[in-house]
Amino acid sequence: MANLNNGPVCINHHDRPAVAHCASCRRPICEECLVEQDGFKCCSKKCLQQALASTAVTNDVIKRRNRAGSLGAVASFIKWIVIIAVLAGIWFSGLGPKWLRWLMRKKDQTVQTVQQKAQEGVQKDSDRRKRQGDFYDSVADPKR
Numbered sequence: 185m186a187n188l189n190n191g192p193v194c195i196n197h198h199d200r201p202a203v204a205h206c207a208s209c210r211r212p213i214c215e216e217c218l219v220e221q222d223g224f225k226c227c228s229k230k231c232l233q234q235a236l237a238s239t240a241v242t243n244d245v246i247k248r249r250n251r252a253g254s255l256g257a258v259a260s261f262i263k264w265i266v267i268i269a270v271l272a273g274i275w276f277s278g279l280g281p282k283w284l285r286w287l288m289r290k291k292d293q294t295v296q297t298v299q300q301k302a303q304e305g306v307q308k309d310s311d312r313r314k315r316q317g318d319f320y321d322s323v324a325d326p327k328r
């Protein structure tokens with residue numbers, strides 16, 4: 185049998201030039217023997233399935249990697265829960281109430297200041313009214 189152009193020939197047809205190499209076993213194949221699917225060119229259905237399976241494995245690895253990424257997200261979520269739990273622990277262990285007391289004291293001071301200011305305001309207001317009253321009295325009553 186003649187070897188066409190001395191190039192690669194089909195593994196099944198030694199008188200036909202190979203148009204591709206099997207994606208799985210790398211053997212040369214002619215156009216007729218070519219089995220093609222999803223961009224894979226193979227010598228047989230068996231090789232095609234192997235090629236597809238290897239892609240499936242690759243996809244699986246990618247999927248698993250993605251899952252690892254979401255696991256990382258879960259891990260950071262857990263980290264936050266731990267941080268919050270620690271903060272809550274600090275709060276309930278006595279440091280928190282101290283803050284609370286400080287806040288309450290601050291609030292009381294503010295309330296006292298506001299009440300003081302309000303009293304001062306009332307005082308000033310009544311003073312002003314008194315002065316105005318005196319003025320009006322003196323105007324309204326010419327006898328004075």
Ligand SMILES: [Zn+2]
Pocket residue numbers: 206207208209210211226227228231
């Ligand atoms: Zn093959």
Ligand SMILES: [Zn+2]
Pocket residue numbers: 194195196197200213214215216217218
């Ligand atoms: Zn062939």
